[in-house]
Amino acid sequence: MDATAKHLLDWYDVHARSLPWRSPPGKPPPEPYRVWLSEVMLQQTTVAAVGPYFARFLERWPTVEALAAADDADVMAAWAGLGYYARARNLLACARAVAARGGAFPNSEDGLRALPGLGAYTAAAVAAIAFDRRAAVVDANVERVVARLYAISEALPKARATIRARVEELTPDKRPGDFAQAMMDLGSAVCTVRSPRCLLCPLQMDCQGRIAGPESFPVKPQKKLKPVRQGQAYWIERDGAVWLVTRPGKGMLGGMRSLPDDGWSARGDGSGVGPLDGVWRPLGTVRHSFTHFDLELQLMLYSGGNLARLAADKGEWWRMDQLEEAGLPTLFAKAARLALAIEG
Ligand code: SF4
Secondary structure (H helix, E strand, O other): OOHHHHHHHHHHHHHOOOOOOOOOOOOOOOOHHHHHHHHHHHOOOOHHHHHHHHHHHHHHOOOHHHHHOOOHHHHHHHHOOOOOOHHHHHHHHHHHHHHHOOOOOOOOHHHHHOOOOOOHHHHHHHHHHHHOOOOOOOOHHHHHHHHHHOOOOOEOOOHHHHHHHHHHHHOOOOOHHHHHHHHHHHHHHOOOOOOOOHHHOOOOOOOOHHHHOHHHOOEOOOOOOOOEEEEEEEEOEEOOEEEEEEOOOOOOOOOOEEOOEOOOOOOOOOOOOOOOOOOEEEEEEEEEEOOOOEEEEEEEEEOOOOOHHHHHOOEEEEEHHHHHHHOOOHHHHHHHHHHHHHHO
16 A cells, blocks of 8 residues: 555544544445435535434435435425535435335446436545445545645646546555545645645645645636726716716616716727816726726716717716616726715
């Protein structure tokens, strides 16, 4: 057995979490029904939240055949609160498929994978934990531990293939079920997302990431830099009211009220001119992030000139003390707050 696997199993023998769906380290595996039920419940859900549900399900449906014979509505109602309800529907479909085979779960990863609703992770976890099969069990905890252990510099999601290959190499022939659970426990208790406790870690002497800085693994995919557009919006006020326009139905923020602007959303080159002749003074800039670009919107204050042309535009004078009721989109609400803070 690889020395790293041995260090981990020695640690697990002392520190294994005691959970209702588990056997203690080194003991015969738990019933496949319990392992499968817990693994389905634990997807995207914490151990603490799953505990009472697991107990209630086992009390009410102590075997996979009992669950298979349950009314759909009863199972859905018992699942209520755990979320991700597709899991409950898949649970029933799987229970019925297993009951149709006489109540025995397949004892290989491939056989388990063929059951309805069993993804690659769950099939590997049940094969390893319930049947002590050598299977690479990689959940988010394991992914993090292994990325750190080998200081894998490739970014996710590409790194997943390397991580899986490393887990396959590391998984021992003996006690693969305990090894899988030990990895999960190490990730949840020691090699945590923030502030990993390397000094308490049984793998500290094997770990390349400990020196390099554990928090930098797994390497996150680089965020694509968004282009930045510049634009201008115009604050024109008279007698306690500000001039608002309604944006064209098509295009960005279509059909919404806004401050008049230079058309940044259509052009994006930021070289617009004011909506009317006059004297303009910059009030400041607001920044806003849209899905495909970031915007720097310079807010210009109208400080003199001819307002007569406004009447012909599609707009309205809106009382500044009732601006919250105008339903301005966030970008223009920010701009309005800026103007009101400066002006008044
Ligand atoms: Fe994680 Fe630190 Fe242990 Fe490495 S030594 S596996 S970074 S806790």
